């Protein structure tokens with residue numbers, strides 16, 4: 001994978017997700033703010049955007065720009081200072097109890113480190129079964145759901161009986177994606193999900209994500225500091241700097257016709273980063 005390359009498929013080739021209108025705004029963030037501490041670090045500063053069904057939307061920005069805080073807010077892992085988050089037209093900013101548990105099923109995440117999340121004494125089967133209580137199996141058996149989820153990330157049945165040390169980092173990250181897919185999420189958030197992988201495994205995980213988007217219509221929020229990866233996977237790119245969204249639009253516009261100086265700077269840094 002070269003640094004500013006697009007995968008072969010285009011959004012026009014995408015599958016329509018079951019029961020979801022493609023291109024519909026499913027998650028909306030409106031004037032979201034998160035300030036930390038007495039000094040009032042503006043980690044997320046008046047951010048508004050929408051994520052459309054069946055698309056990969058990427059938030060790109062340098063370290064400290066507020067990407068992970070934004071992800072944690074959307075995941076309802078911390079409260080915003082102000083602002084609103086909507087999923088499918090419902091305000092989820094302050095929901096609690098059962099509604100919040102349903103939200104946590106609908107909005108799944110994979111993070112940077114597939115190692116720490118994985119108990120070394122658990123097989124993949126045990127890891128995937130752990131979420132059993134939260135699953136809505138809709139008549140499917142747990143085994144079938146596990147196999148279908150593994151298949152979606154290109155892993156075979158024999159993976160079920162493997163331990164973490166018997167798999168590569170890329171395979172472990174695929175298992176983490178499969179674990180998220182067990183929930184049949186409305187939205188998958190991938191926060192720096194390839195950062196700890198070397199270049200070939202990174203491309204492999206990016207391809208898993210684009211295949212999920214194209215083949216199953218999964219909606220993905222991808223978070224990265226690397227505009228090359230953003231270009232490779234995204235339908236839409238949001239550029240974040242110092243907590244603010246400085247530019248957003250379809251990938252082609254942001255990459256080939258950037259309007260903001262900061263986006264141009266990120267693009268200029270690509271050859272230096274990738275050799």
Ligand SMILES: Nc1ncnc2c1ncn2[C@@H]1O[C@H](COP(=O)(O)OP(=O)(O)OP(=O)(O)O)[C@@H](O)[C@H]1O
Nearest residue numbers: 036037041043062063064065066067068069070225
């Ligand atoms: N719990 C916290 N308490 C205080 N400040 C925080 C907290 N979490 C994040 N920050 C600050 O908020 C800002 C944004 O951090 P954040 O981790 O969201 O950025 P990021 O773009 O994800 O960076 P990285 O890629 O390095 O994780 C930074 O200045 C950070 O120091």
